[in-house]
Amino acid sequence: MEAVAITRTDMLNVADAVAREKGIDRELVLEAMEQAIQKAGRSKYGHEHDIRAAIDRKSGEIILARYLEVVDEVENEVTQLTLDQARAKKPDAQVGEFLVDPLPPIDFGRIAAQTAKQVIVQRVREAERERQFEEYKDRIGEIVNGIVKRVEFGNVTIDLGRAEAVMRRDECIPREHLKRGDRVRAFIYDVRREQRGPQIFLSRTHPTFMAKLFGQEVPEIYDGVIEIKRVARDPGSRAKIAVLSHDNSIDPVGACVGMRGSRVQAVVAELQGEKIDIIPWNEDEATFIVNALAPAEVAKVVMDEDASKIEVVVPDDQLSLAIGRRGQNVRLASMLTEFDIDIMTEEQESEKRQAEFNERSERFMAALDVDDVIARLLVTEGFTEIDEVAYVPVDELAAIEGFDEDVAEELRRRARTFLEEESTRLKQELVDLGITDDLSSVEGLNNAMLVALGREGIKSLEDFAGCVADELTSREDGILREFKLSDETATDMIMQARVAVGWITQEDLDAMNAGEVEGAEEEGGVEAPAGA
Structure with a gap:
């Protein structure tokens, strides 16, 4: 040997x-x-x-x-x-x-x-x-350059010089074909220990990657004069970026576009031709939504801030432009503004408003036992619910043209009588449905909501804890859709029910909420690079 x-x-x-x-x-x-x-x-x-x-x-x-x-x-x-x-x-x-x-x-x-x-x-x-982990764990959020070492099933291994990193298939720009030896720029979005050792994860589809690229191309962003507020991307296809200038003498959109488009074109070239709409940020949400839907022109905006939903009315010839190819424009605008946006034409909006007007008029006619003239007058004056009529000051009701104090008092009396009868009916139906006391004690659920839940077989706190928000709020078939409950409110109630039945602890819920807030800060508000 x-x-x-x-x-x-x-x-x-x-x-x-x-x-x-x-x-x-x-x-x-x-x-x-x-x-x-x-x-x-x-x-x-x-x-x-x-x-x-x-x-x-x-x-x-x-x-x-x-x-x-x-x-x-x-x-x-x-x-x-x-x-x-x-x-x-x-x-x-x-x-x-x-x-x-x-x-x-x-x-x-x-x-x-x-x-x-x-x-x-x-x-x-x-x-x-271990050395690689220690070196790169504090570099999350940076753009790095590397050389493609190998490509396996769409996953790319990149040599960064002193370390190897992985860019998974869903973090690669669609239709971008990387091959061995190609130089590539990417964003470090995570560094973590795994079973096979520390791993560095790169992305070219992350919204912050685009923000960092603009930070490298636009000196005003690097200096903090212009701030990138939000980014929404459909990687490889189209993106929207909202910018705000802290100096009134500098136009944030013009600065990002550059002379003859040189700055934005440099970013577009890096992102394989991804079209970029640069949107001026505005604190007024309605104005910001109008800006975000560019290049479409908007005629009217109707907001429902509680439900984080918005209706946007556009001229008939602007509908396809506002929606975009396969809904891309409105989808990106929704991501950018964090509102659910419904697009409709002026004709559709007129028909919808007329249908709502007729529905409310019929409700007042049935509840108050009045003719259609009085019911339509109430709707025209902005009344939408019976309890508004029941508890509005008499002089405010009497001020409606054609009404006097006697009519106002009579309308209030009929409205209160209707509400009392409705309350008695709902309480009896709760008993008949077998709604448990623990479900009735959930904060935010009124008797009408409880009846709606009971009719769908949700009769106990445990039944309610097993629900998901969309099951309650979906516009098409949500159990509580008529009550215009927001997804956030519905989620909060469901999570509190899960705490009450012992599925999770309050500490778990607090930790989850803290994690969501941190994630929202990372995804939503994109800070300008500190040293790109």
């Missing part, structure tokens, strides 16, 4: 070379070598023995020894010995002490050398990954 001779100086030189090449601590390399020698020693003298190796850090001398523990009662004769046996070798030996038997240096045979190499390579790789 061929022997491998390694001199003392070689040992230290190899450790120094590996440490320099891999950018890791020399001590880690020497420890890996010690483990390799130790493993080879156990292979030669027996795995059952406690054999340890040490390399002198100055001379490079390899010290190999067998360790025997001094114990009161021997359980393992190979690694332990009694106090009497120990004192025969060393008179002052004590229980708990280790006796060290030096062993002759071993020549590394082919198999032993191969095993030692595997141990060293494994330990060095682990140390290298």
Whole structure:
């Protein structure tokens, strides 16, 4: 068998070379070598023995020894010995002490050398990954340059020079074909430890990637004069970016576009031709929504802030432009403004308003037992619900043209009578449906809502805790759609029900809410790069 001779100086030189090449601590390399020698020693003298190796850090001398523990009662004769046996070798030996038997240096045979190499390579790789993690964990949010090393099933491995990173298929721009050797810029969105070691995750589809690219191309963003408020992307196709200038003399849109479009075109080229709409940010939500729907012209905006929903009315010839190809324009505008946007033409809006007017008029006619003239007058004056009529001041009701105080008082009396009868009917229906007291105690649910839930088989707090927000609020078939409940409010009520039935704790809920807020800050408000 061929022997491998390694001199003392070689040992230290190899450790120094590996440490320099891999950018890791020399001590880690020497420890890996010690483990390799130790493993080879156990292979030669027996795995059952406690054999340890040490390399002198100055001379490079390899010290190999067998360790025997001094114990009161021997359980393992190979690694332990009694106090009497120990004192025969060393008179002052004590229980708990280790006796060290030096062993002759071993020549590394082919198999032993191969095993030692595997141990060293494994330990060095682990140390290298740890170094990469420590180096890159604080670089989340940066843009890095790298070279494509390999592409497997759409997932791209990128060599960053001192580390390797992964760009998964869904983080690559669609229809962008990267191949080995290509130079690529990407955004570090996560660095985390995984089973196979620390991993650096890159993205070219992340909204912040676009913000960082603008930060590199537009000096005003880098300096903080212009702030990128929000970004919405359909990667590889189209994007909208909202910008705000902190200096009234600087036009944020013009600064981002650049002379003859040079700045925005540089970003477009990097993103494989992705069209970018640059939108001026406005604190007034209605104005911002109008801006976000550009290039379409908007005739009217009707907001429902509680439900985070909005209706936008456009001229007939602007409908297709406002919606965009496959709904892209309105979808991006919704992402940018964080509102659900419904687009309708002026004709559709007129028909909808007329239908709502007729529906409310009929409701007043049935509840108050009045003719259509009085009902239409009430709707025209802005009354939408029976309780508004029941508790409005008399003089306000009497001020309606054609009404006097007697008519106003009579309308209020009829409205209150209707509400009392309706309340009695709902309470009885709650009993008939078998709605439990714990469900009735959920904050935000009134009797009418409880009846609607009961009719759909949701009769206990546990039933309600098993719901999801869309099941309650969906415009098409939501159980509570007529009550115009927002998704956020519905989610809050469901989560509180889950706490009440013991599915989660309040601490879990608080932690989840804190995580959502942090995620929203990262996704929504995109800060200008500090040092792109």
